[in-house]
Amino acid sequence: MERILDVREMMPKDRHSKIFGTFKGLKAGESFILLNDHEPKPLLYQFQAEHHGEFDWWPLEAGPRVWRVAIAKREASDPKRTVTEYLQIDHKRLDNIFNRFLKAVKEKSWDEASKDFREFRIGLKRHIRAEEDILFPVFEQKTGMHEGGPTAVMRMEHTEIQGLLDKILSATDAKDSAQIPHATNSLVNILTDHNMKEEHILYPESDEFLSEMERFEVVKKAQAV
Ligand SMILES: [Fe+2]
Ligand SMILES: [Fe+2]
Structure with a gap:
Protein backbone atom coordinates (compact mmCIF):
# COMPACT_ATOMS: atom_id res chain seq x y z
CA MET A 1 0.00 0.00 0.00
CA ARG A 74 16.58 7.41 -4.47
CA GLU A 75 18.40 4.16 -3.74
CA ALA A 76 21.72 5.96 -3.99
CA SER A 77 21.93 9.68 -3.54
CA ASP A 78 24.08 11.15 -6.31
CA PRO A 79 23.91 14.71 -7.62
CA LYS A 80 25.89 13.70 -10.74
CA ARG A 81 23.02 11.95 -12.48
CA THR A 82 23.23 11.04 -16.12
CA VAL A 83 20.46 11.72 -18.61
CA THR A 84 20.42 7.99 -19.35
CA GLU A 85 19.86 7.02 -15.73
CA TYR A 86 17.13 9.60 -15.13
CA LEU A 87 15.06 8.94 -18.25
CA GLN A 88 15.58 5.18 -18.12
CA ILE A 89 14.11 5.07 -14.62
CA ASP A 90 11.10 6.93 -15.96
CA HIS A 91 10.66 4.40 -18.81
CA LYS A 92 10.67 1.59 -16.24
CA ARG A 93 8.29 3.42 -13.94
CA LEU A 94 5.86 4.05 -16.81
CA ASP A 95 6.08 0.40 -17.92
CA ASN A 96 4.99 -0.63 -14.42
CA ILE A 97 1.98 1.69 -14.43
CA PHE A 98 1.03 0.48 -17.90
CA ASN A 99 1.17 -3.17 -16.80
CA ARG A 100 -1.06 -2.31 -13.84
CA PHE A 101 -3.49 -0.77 -16.32
CA LEU A 102 -3.49 -3.88 -18.54
CA LYS A 103 -4.18 -6.07 -15.51
CA ALA A 104 -7.08 -3.84 -14.43
CA VAL A 105 -8.57 -4.00 -17.95
CA LYS A 106 -8.27 -7.77 -17.94
CA GLU A 107 -10.11 -7.91 -14.63
CA LYS A 108 -12.62 -5.33 -15.88
CA SER A 109 -11.84 -3.11 -12.88
CA TRP A 110 -12.72 0.00 -14.83
CA ASP A 111 -12.18 2.56 -12.05
CA GLU A 112 -8.69 1.22 -11.48
CA ALA A 113 -8.04 1.03 -15.21
CA SER A 114 -9.09 4.63 -15.71
CA LYS A 115 -6.94 5.87 -12.81
CA ASP A 116 -3.92 3.86 -13.94
CA PHE A 117 -4.20 4.96 -17.53
CA ARG A 118 -4.51 8.62 -16.56
CA GLU A 119 -1.36 8.31 -14.45
CA PHE A 120 0.42 6.63 -17.33
CA ARG A 121 -0.71 9.26 -19.82
CA ILE A 122 0.30 12.21 -17.64
CA GLY A 123 3.67 10.61 -17.00
CA LEU A 124 4.38 9.71 -20.61
CA LYS A 125 3.30 13.11 -21.95
CA ARG A 126 5.54 14.80 -19.42
CA HIS A 127 8.40 12.47 -20.36
CA ILE A 128 7.93 13.32 -24.05
CA ARG A 129 7.84 17.06 -23.28
CA ALA A 130 11.09 16.73 -21.31
CA GLU A 131 12.70 15.02 -24.30
CA GLU A 132 11.35 17.34 -26.98
CA ASP A 133 11.68 20.65 -25.16
CA ILE A 134 14.82 20.07 -23.10
CA LEU A 135 16.98 17.15 -24.19
CA PHE A 136 16.53 17.10 -27.98
CA PRO A 137 17.34 20.80 -28.54
CA VAL A 138 20.59 20.37 -26.60
CA PHE A 139 21.41 17.18 -28.54
CA GLU A 140 20.66 18.91 -31.87
CA GLN A 141 22.77 21.89 -30.97
CA LYS A 142 25.73 19.77 -29.86
CA THR A 143 25.68 17.35 -32.79
CA GLY A 144 24.40 19.67 -35.51
CA MET A 145 21.92 16.93 -36.46
CA HIS A 146 18.39 18.20 -36.98
CA GLU A 147 16.24 16.92 -39.85
CA GLY A 148 17.27 13.43 -40.79
CA GLY A 149 18.88 12.87 -37.39
CA PRO A 150 17.71 10.60 -34.58
CA THR A 151 15.69 13.29 -32.77
CA ALA A 152 13.56 13.82 -35.89
CA VAL A 153 12.68 10.11 -35.89
CA MET A 154 11.91 10.21 -32.15
CA ARG A 155 9.63 13.24 -32.60
CA MET A 156 7.70 11.43 -35.34
CA GLU A 157 7.26 8.40 -33.12
CA HIS A 158 6.12 10.65 -30.25
CA THR A 159 3.29 11.94 -32.45
CA GLU A 160 2.22 8.39 -33.16
CA ILE A 161 2.45 7.48 -29.46
CA GLN A 162 0.32 10.48 -28.41
CA GLY A 163 -2.35 9.50 -30.94
CA LEU A 164 -2.51 6.02 -29.42
CA LEU A 165 -2.73 7.49 -25.91
CA ASP A 166 -5.86 9.40 -26.92
CA LYS A 167 -7.34 6.31 -28.54
CA ILE A 168 -6.75 4.14 -25.47
CA LEU A 169 -8.14 6.83 -23.18
CA SER A 170 -11.44 7.02 -25.05
CA ALA A 171 -11.67 3.22 -25.29
CA THR A 172 -11.05 2.97 -21.53
CA ASP A 173 -13.65 5.63 -20.71
CA ALA A 174 -16.10 3.74 -22.94
CA LYS A 175 -15.14 0.48 -21.14
CA ASP A 176 -14.64 -0.91 -24.61
CA SER A 177 -12.63 -4.05 -23.92
CA ALA A 178 -12.80 -5.04 -27.60
CA GLN A 179 -11.00 -1.88 -28.79
CA ILE A 180 -8.35 -1.66 -26.09
CA PRO A 181 -6.09 -4.64 -27.02
CA HIS A 182 -5.57 -3.45 -30.58
CA ALA A 183 -4.43 0.01 -29.50
CA THR A 184 -2.41 -1.21 -26.52
CA ASN A 185 -0.57 -3.76 -28.69
CA SER A 186 0.35 -1.05 -31.18
CA LEU A 187 1.54 1.17 -28.35
CA VAL A 188 3.67 -1.57 -26.79
CA ASN A 189 5.24 -2.32 -30.18
CA ILE A 190 6.18 1.28 -30.85
CA LEU A 191 7.28 2.05 -27.29
CA THR A 192 9.48 -1.02 -26.87
CA ASP A 193 11.48 -0.17 -29.95
CA HIS A 194 11.41 3.58 -29.28
CA ASN A 195 12.65 3.28 -25.69
CA MET A 196 15.36 0.85 -26.72
CA LYS A 197 16.71 3.29 -29.33
CA GLU A 198 16.69 6.08 -26.77
CA GLU A 199 18.31 4.03 -24.04
CA HIS A 200 21.01 2.53 -26.27
CA ILE A 201 21.78 5.42 -28.60
CA LEU A 202 20.25 8.81 -27.93
CA TYR A 203 20.60 9.06 -24.15
CA PRO A 204 24.17 7.69 -23.90
CA GLU A 205 25.26 9.91 -26.80
CA SER A 206 23.71 12.89 -25.07
CA ASP A 207 25.60 12.06 -21.89
CA GLU A 208 28.80 11.90 -23.88
CA PHE A 209 28.28 15.26 -25.55
CA LEU A 210 27.19 17.05 -22.39
CA SER A 211 29.39 18.31 -19.61
CA GLU A 212 28.59 17.35 -16.03
CA MET A 213 27.02 20.77 -15.47
CA GLU A 214 24.88 20.46 -18.60
CA ARG A 215 23.64 17.01 -17.58
CA PHE A 216 22.74 18.45 -14.18
CA GLU A 217 20.75 21.23 -15.89
CA VAL A 218 18.90 18.83 -18.23
CA VAL A 219 17.76 16.62 -15.35
CA LYS A 220 16.77 19.62 -13.24
CA LYS A 221 14.72 21.17 -16.04
CA ALA A 222 13.20 17.80 -16.96
CA GLN A 223 11.97 17.39 -13.37
CA ALA A 224 10.18 20.73 -13.59
CA VAL A 225 8.33 20.01 -16.84
FE1 LIG B 1 10.86 9.41 -26.50
FE1 LIG C 1 11.96 8.30 -23.53
Missing part, protein backbone atom coordinates in the same frame (compact mmCIF):
# COMPACT_ATOMS: atom_id res chain seq x y z
CA GLU A 2 1.43 3.35 -1.07
CA ARG A 3 1.96 5.92 1.70
CA ILE A 4 -0.16 9.06 1.15
CA LEU A 5 0.39 12.52 2.62
CA ASP A 6 -2.66 14.72 2.12
CA VAL A 7 -1.79 18.33 2.98
CA ARG A 8 -4.99 19.90 1.67
CA GLU A 9 -6.48 20.39 5.11
CA MET A 10 -3.24 21.64 6.67
CA MET A 11 -2.37 25.27 7.27
CA PRO A 12 -0.19 26.39 4.34
CA LYS A 13 2.63 27.41 6.68
CA ASP A 14 2.82 23.89 8.13
CA ARG A 15 2.80 22.03 4.83
CA HIS A 16 6.44 22.21 3.75
CA SER A 17 7.85 21.13 7.11
CA LYS A 18 5.47 18.16 7.18
CA ILE A 19 6.44 17.18 3.62
CA PHE A 20 10.19 17.43 4.23
CA GLY A 21 9.77 15.59 7.52
CA THR A 22 8.02 12.75 5.69
CA PHE A 23 10.76 12.70 3.06
CA LYS A 24 13.49 12.56 5.69
CA GLY A 25 11.72 9.61 7.33
CA LEU A 26 11.85 7.54 4.12
CA LYS A 27 14.35 4.75 3.69
CA ALA A 28 16.35 4.60 0.45
CA GLY A 29 14.10 3.33 -2.34
CA GLU A 30 10.86 4.28 -0.54
CA SER A 31 8.34 6.87 -1.68
CA PHE A 32 5.15 8.61 -0.71
CA ILE A 33 2.35 10.27 -2.63
CA LEU A 34 1.69 13.92 -1.93
CA LEU A 35 -1.89 15.17 -2.33
CA ASN A 36 -2.23 18.89 -2.76
CA ASP A 37 -4.79 21.49 -3.87
CA HIS A 38 -2.46 23.44 -6.18
CA GLU A 39 0.48 22.67 -8.43
CA PRO A 40 3.39 22.17 -6.03
CA LYS A 41 6.11 23.76 -8.20
CA PRO A 42 7.66 25.88 -5.40
CA LEU A 43 8.00 22.68 -3.41
CA LEU A 44 9.88 21.01 -6.26
CA TYR A 45 12.28 23.96 -6.43
CA GLN A 46 12.86 23.69 -2.69
CA PHE A 47 13.57 19.95 -3.07
CA GLN A 48 16.02 20.74 -5.88
CA ALA A 49 17.76 23.34 -3.77
CA GLU A 50 17.99 21.26 -0.61
CA HIS A 51 17.98 17.63 -1.76
CA HIS A 52 19.42 17.63 -5.24
CA GLY A 53 20.26 14.11 -6.41
CA GLU A 54 18.46 12.53 -3.45
CA PHE A 55 14.91 12.41 -4.77
CA ASP A 56 12.68 11.67 -7.72
CA TRP A 57 9.57 13.66 -8.52
CA TRP A 58 6.81 11.99 -10.52
CA PRO A 59 3.49 13.84 -11.05
CA LEU A 60 0.53 11.42 -11.15
CA GLU A 61 -2.36 13.84 -11.40
CA ALA A 62 -2.26 17.48 -12.44
CA GLY A 63 -5.41 19.30 -11.44
CA PRO A 64 -7.74 21.01 -11.86
CA ARG A 65 -8.71 20.30 -8.24
CA VAL A 66 -6.19 17.74 -7.03
CA TRP A 67 -2.47 17.41 -7.68
CA ARG A 68 -0.76 14.13 -6.83
CA VAL A 69 3.00 13.64 -6.96
CA ALA A 70 5.01 10.57 -6.06
CA ILE A 71 8.13 11.70 -4.20
CA ALA A 72 10.78 9.01 -3.91
CA LYS A 73 14.03 8.78 -2.02
Whole structure:
Protein backbone atom coordinates (compact mmCIF):
# COMPACT_ATOMS: atom_id res chain seq x y z
CA MET A 1 0.00 0.00 0.00
CA GLU A 2 1.43 3.35 -1.07
CA ARG A 3 1.96 5.92 1.70
CA ILE A 4 -0.16 9.06 1.15
CA LEU A 5 0.39 12.52 2.62
CA ASP A 6 -2.66 14.72 2.12
CA VAL A 7 -1.79 18.33 2.98
CA ARG A 8 -4.99 19.90 1.67
CA GLU A 9 -6.48 20.39 5.11
CA MET A 10 -3.24 21.64 6.67
CA MET A 11 -2.37 25.27 7.27
CA PRO A 12 -0.19 26.39 4.34
CA LYS A 13 2.63 27.41 6.68
CA ASP A 14 2.82 23.89 8.13
CA ARG A 15 2.80 22.03 4.83
CA HIS A 16 6.44 22.21 3.75
CA SER A 17 7.85 21.13 7.11
CA LYS A 18 5.47 18.16 7.18
CA ILE A 19 6.44 17.18 3.62
CA PHE A 20 10.19 17.43 4.23
CA GLY A 21 9.77 15.59 7.52
CA THR A 22 8.02 12.75 5.69
CA PHE A 23 10.76 12.70 3.06
CA LYS A 24 13.49 12.56 5.69
CA GLY A 25 11.72 9.61 7.33
CA LEU A 26 11.85 7.54 4.12
CA LYS A 27 14.35 4.75 3.69
CA ALA A 28 16.35 4.60 0.45
CA GLY A 29 14.10 3.33 -2.34
CA GLU A 30 10.86 4.28 -0.54
CA SER A 31 8.34 6.87 -1.68
CA PHE A 32 5.15 8.61 -0.71
CA ILE A 33 2.35 10.27 -2.63
CA LEU A 34 1.69 13.92 -1.93
CA LEU A 35 -1.89 15.17 -2.33
CA ASN A 36 -2.23 18.89 -2.76
CA ASP A 37 -4.79 21.49 -3.87
CA HIS A 38 -2.46 23.44 -6.18
CA GLU A 39 0.48 22.67 -8.43
CA PRO A 40 3.39 22.17 -6.03
CA LYS A 41 6.11 23.76 -8.20
CA PRO A 42 7.66 25.88 -5.40
CA LEU A 43 8.00 22.68 -3.41
CA LEU A 44 9.88 21.01 -6.26
CA TYR A 45 12.28 23.96 -6.43
CA GLN A 46 12.86 23.69 -2.69
CA PHE A 47 13.57 19.95 -3.07
CA GLN A 48 16.02 20.74 -5.88
CA ALA A 49 17.76 23.34 -3.77
CA GLU A 50 17.99 21.26 -0.61
CA HIS A 51 17.98 17.63 -1.76
CA HIS A 52 19.42 17.63 -5.24
CA GLY A 53 20.26 14.11 -6.41
CA GLU A 54 18.46 12.53 -3.45
CA PHE A 55 14.91 12.41 -4.77
CA ASP A 56 12.68 11.67 -7.72
CA TRP A 57 9.57 13.66 -8.52
CA TRP A 58 6.81 11.99 -10.52
CA PRO A 59 3.49 13.84 -11.05
CA LEU A 60 0.53 11.42 -11.15
CA GLU A 61 -2.36 13.84 -11.40
CA ALA A 62 -2.26 17.48 -12.44
CA GLY A 63 -5.41 19.30 -11.44
CA PRO A 64 -7.74 21.01 -11.86
CA ARG A 65 -8.71 20.30 -8.24
CA VAL A 66 -6.19 17.74 -7.03
CA TRP A 67 -2.47 17.41 -7.68
CA ARG A 68 -0.76 14.13 -6.83
CA VAL A 69 3.00 13.64 -6.96
CA ALA A 70 5.01 10.57 -6.06
CA ILE A 71 8.13 11.70 -4.20
CA ALA A 72 10.78 9.01 -3.91
CA LYS A 73 14.03 8.78 -2.02
CA ARG A 74 16.58 7.41 -4.47
CA GLU A 75 18.40 4.16 -3.74
CA ALA A 76 21.72 5.96 -3.99
CA SER A 77 21.93 9.68 -3.54
CA ASP A 78 24.08 11.15 -6.31
CA PRO A 79 23.91 14.71 -7.62
CA LYS A 80 25.89 13.70 -10.74
CA ARG A 81 23.02 11.95 -12.48
CA THR A 82 23.23 11.04 -16.12
CA VAL A 83 20.46 11.72 -18.61
CA THR A 84 20.42 7.99 -19.35
CA GLU A 85 19.86 7.02 -15.73
CA TYR A 86 17.13 9.60 -15.13
CA LEU A 87 15.06 8.94 -18.25
CA GLN A 88 15.58 5.18 -18.12
CA ILE A 89 14.11 5.07 -14.62
CA ASP A 90 11.10 6.93 -15.96
CA HIS A 91 10.66 4.40 -18.81
CA LYS A 92 10.67 1.59 -16.24
CA ARG A 93 8.29 3.42 -13.94
CA LEU A 94 5.86 4.05 -16.81
CA ASP A 95 6.08 0.40 -17.92
CA ASN A 96 4.99 -0.63 -14.42
CA ILE A 97 1.98 1.69 -14.43
CA PHE A 98 1.03 0.48 -17.90
CA ASN A 99 1.17 -3.17 -16.80
CA ARG A 100 -1.06 -2.31 -13.84
CA PHE A 101 -3.49 -0.77 -16.32
CA LEU A 102 -3.49 -3.88 -18.54
CA LYS A 103 -4.18 -6.07 -15.51
CA ALA A 104 -7.08 -3.84 -14.43
CA VAL A 105 -8.57 -4.00 -17.95
CA LYS A 106 -8.27 -7.77 -17.94
CA GLU A 107 -10.11 -7.91 -14.63
CA LYS A 108 -12.62 -5.33 -15.88
CA SER A 109 -11.84 -3.11 -12.88
CA TRP A 110 -12.72 0.00 -14.83
CA ASP A 111 -12.18 2.56 -12.05
CA GLU A 112 -8.69 1.22 -11.48
CA ALA A 113 -8.04 1.03 -15.21
CA SER A 114 -9.09 4.63 -15.71
CA LYS A 115 -6.94 5.87 -12.81
CA ASP A 116 -3.92 3.86 -13.94
CA PHE A 117 -4.20 4.96 -17.53
CA ARG A 118 -4.51 8.62 -16.56
CA GLU A 119 -1.36 8.31 -14.45
CA PHE A 120 0.42 6.63 -17.33
CA ARG A 121 -0.71 9.26 -19.82
CA ILE A 122 0.30 12.21 -17.64
CA GLY A 123 3.67 10.61 -17.00
CA LEU A 124 4.38 9.71 -20.61
CA LYS A 125 3.30 13.11 -21.95
CA ARG A 126 5.54 14.80 -19.42
CA HIS A 127 8.40 12.47 -20.36
CA ILE A 128 7.93 13.32 -24.05
CA ARG A 129 7.84 17.06 -23.28
CA ALA A 130 11.09 16.73 -21.31
CA GLU A 131 12.70 15.02 -24.30
CA GLU A 132 11.35 17.34 -26.98
CA ASP A 133 11.68 20.65 -25.16
CA ILE A 134 14.82 20.07 -23.10
CA LEU A 135 16.98 17.15 -24.19
CA PHE A 136 16.53 17.10 -27.98
CA PRO A 137 17.34 20.80 -28.54
CA VAL A 138 20.59 20.37 -26.60
CA PHE A 139 21.41 17.18 -28.54
CA GLU A 140 20.66 18.91 -31.87
CA GLN A 141 22.77 21.89 -30.97
CA LYS A 142 25.73 19.77 -29.86
CA THR A 143 25.68 17.35 -32.79
CA GLY A 144 24.40 19.67 -35.51
CA MET A 145 21.92 16.93 -36.46
CA HIS A 146 18.39 18.20 -36.98
CA GLU A 147 16.24 16.92 -39.85
CA GLY A 148 17.27 13.43 -40.79
CA GLY A 149 18.88 12.87 -37.39
CA PRO A 150 17.71 10.60 -34.58
CA THR A 151 15.69 13.29 -32.77
CA ALA A 152 13.56 13.82 -35.89
CA VAL A 153 12.68 10.11 -35.89
CA MET A 154 11.91 10.21 -32.15
CA ARG A 155 9.63 13.24 -32.60
CA MET A 156 7.70 11.43 -35.34
CA GLU A 157 7.26 8.40 -33.12
CA HIS A 158 6.12 10.65 -30.25
CA THR A 159 3.29 11.94 -32.45
CA GLU A 160 2.22 8.39 -33.16
CA ILE A 161 2.45 7.48 -29.46
CA GLN A 162 0.32 10.48 -28.41
CA GLY A 163 -2.35 9.50 -30.94
CA LEU A 164 -2.51 6.02 -29.42
CA LEU A 165 -2.73 7.49 -25.91
CA ASP A 166 -5.86 9.40 -26.92
CA LYS A 167 -7.34 6.31 -28.54
CA ILE A 168 -6.75 4.14 -25.47
CA LEU A 169 -8.14 6.83 -23.18
CA SER A 170 -11.44 7.02 -25.05
CA ALA A 171 -11.67 3.22 -25.29
CA THR A 172 -11.05 2.97 -21.53
CA ASP A 173 -13.65 5.63 -20.71
CA ALA A 174 -16.10 3.74 -22.94
CA LYS A 175 -15.14 0.48 -21.14
CA ASP A 176 -14.64 -0.91 -24.61
CA SER A 177 -12.63 -4.05 -23.92
CA ALA A 178 -12.80 -5.04 -27.60
CA GLN A 179 -11.00 -1.88 -28.79
CA ILE A 180 -8.35 -1.66 -26.09
CA PRO A 181 -6.09 -4.64 -27.02
CA HIS A 182 -5.57 -3.45 -30.58
CA ALA A 183 -4.43 0.01 -29.50
CA THR A 184 -2.41 -1.21 -26.52
CA ASN A 185 -0.57 -3.76 -28.69
CA SER A 186 0.35 -1.05 -31.18
CA LEU A 187 1.54 1.17 -28.35
CA VAL A 188 3.67 -1.57 -26.79
CA ASN A 189 5.24 -2.32 -30.18
CA ILE A 190 6.18 1.28 -30.85
CA LEU A 191 7.28 2.05 -27.29
CA THR A 192 9.48 -1.02 -26.87
CA ASP A 193 11.48 -0.17 -29.95
CA HIS A 194 11.41 3.58 -29.28
CA ASN A 195 12.65 3.28 -25.69
CA MET A 196 15.36 0.85 -26.72
CA LYS A 197 16.71 3.29 -29.33
CA GLU A 198 16.69 6.08 -26.77
CA GLU A 199 18.31 4.03 -24.04
CA HIS A 200 21.01 2.53 -26.27
CA ILE A 201 21.78 5.42 -28.60
CA LEU A 202 20.25 8.81 -27.93
CA TYR A 203 20.60 9.06 -24.15
CA PRO A 204 24.17 7.69 -23.90
CA GLU A 205 25.26 9.91 -26.80
CA SER A 206 23.71 12.89 -25.07
CA ASP A 207 25.60 12.06 -21.89
CA GLU A 208 28.80 11.90 -23.88
CA PHE A 209 28.28 15.26 -25.55
CA LEU A 210 27.19 17.05 -22.39
CA SER A 211 29.39 18.31 -19.61
CA GLU A 212 28.59 17.35 -16.03
CA MET A 213 27.02 20.77 -15.47
CA GLU A 214 24.88 20.46 -18.60
CA ARG A 215 23.64 17.01 -17.58
CA PHE A 216 22.74 18.45 -14.18
CA GLU A 217 20.75 21.23 -15.89
CA VAL A 218 18.90 18.83 -18.23
CA VAL A 219 17.76 16.62 -15.35
CA LYS A 220 16.77 19.62 -13.24
CA LYS A 221 14.72 21.17 -16.04
CA ALA A 222 13.20 17.80 -16.96
CA GLN A 223 11.97 17.39 -13.37
CA ALA A 224 10.18 20.73 -13.59
CA VAL A 225 8.33 20.01 -16.84
FE1 LIG B 1 10.86 9.41 -26.50
FE1 LIG C 1 11.96 8.30 -23.53
